[in-house]
Amino acid sequence: QSALTQPASVSGSPGQSIAISCTGTSGDVGGYSYVSWYQQHPGKAPKLMIYEVSNRPSGVSDRFSGSKSGNTASLTISGLQAEDEADYYCCSYTSDTTWVFGGGTKLTVL
Amino acid sequence: EVQLVDSGGGLVEPGGSLRLSCAVSGVTFINAWMNWVRQAPGKGLEWVGRIKSTTDGGTTDYAAPVKGRFTISRDDSKNTVYLQMNSLITEDTAVYYCAHRRSTGSFDWGQGTLVTVSS
Numbered sequence: 436q437s438a439l440t441q442p443a444s445v446s447g448s449p450g451q452s453i454a455i456s457c458t459g460t461s462g463d464v465g466g467y468s469y470v471s472w473y474q475q476h477p478g479k480a481p482k483l484m485i486y487e488v489s490n491r492p493s494g495v496s497d498r499f500s501g502s503k504s505g506n507t508a509s510l511t512i513s514g515l516q517a518e519d520e521a522d523y524y525c526c527s528y529t530s531d532t533t534w535v536f537g538g539g540t541k542l543t544v545l
Numbered sequence: 546e547v548q549l550v551d552s553g554g555g556l557v558e559p560g561g562s563l564r565l566s567c568a569v570s571g572v573t574f575i576n577a578w579m580n581w582v583r584q585a586p587g588k589g590l591e592w593v594g595r596i597k598s599t600t601d602g603g604t605t606d607y608a609a610p611v612k613g614r615f616t617i618s619r620d621d622s623k624n625t626v627y628l629q630m631n632s633l634i635t636e637d638t639a640v641y642y643c644a645h646r647r648s649t650g651s652f653d654w655g656q657g658t659l660v661t662v663s664s
Contacts, residue, residue, distance in 0.1 A: 480656055539590070
């Protein structure tokens with residue numbers, strides 16, 4: 436199972452919006468609603484930000500939103516803040532009944 | 546609230562073995578599907594494998610790079626899941642995370658334990 440494709444890096448200024456894409460196949464992202472997004476700060480465990488494509492867990496800011504079109508899922512962060520600077524990973528269930536992660540995207544807040 | 550405590554990491558020589566443990570609380574463990582995910586230094590997250598809940602048969606699946614070398618097991622009496630790693634290679638060096646799969650298909654995470662394979 437190949438890793439899902441994410442851009443290696445994205446950047447934005449405080450207050451701006453950015454989007455991170457996550458491209459897979461019909462055997463993973465395109466075929467299931469089990470797409471989630473995780474935020475990871477250096478030296479820390481991943482933190483769930485979005486589940487089932489577009490749902491936010493309790494306690495996660497509504498500045499974070501998720502969507503999916505075909506084989507590509509997206510995470511959008513609006514009103515960028517300094518504390519959003521982190522690595523972001525998408526994850527999808529697969530037709531092999533396994534899980535696959537994206538390669539990760541480093542978000543820099545300028 | 547689900548809590549996962551990973552332990553057992555350390556330094557091991559190539560070809561050696563190591564067993565990681567993950568103590569789980571805050572969930573009905575017998576119904577829990579448990580996963581292991583690893584992260585090599587400076588790299589992304591990689592799914593390692595999964596054990597289904599005992600009520601769903603307790604079967605396992607593994608990622609290709611570890612199949613035949615790693616084994617996931619569980620002890621429901623101790624609310625603990627294990628990752629037995631044999632024939633370790635330098636490429637197995639990583640932080641290993643225990644992860645509980647929620648009904649929503651997302652994960653709760655342990656704090657991670659570092660495994661270093663080096664001579």
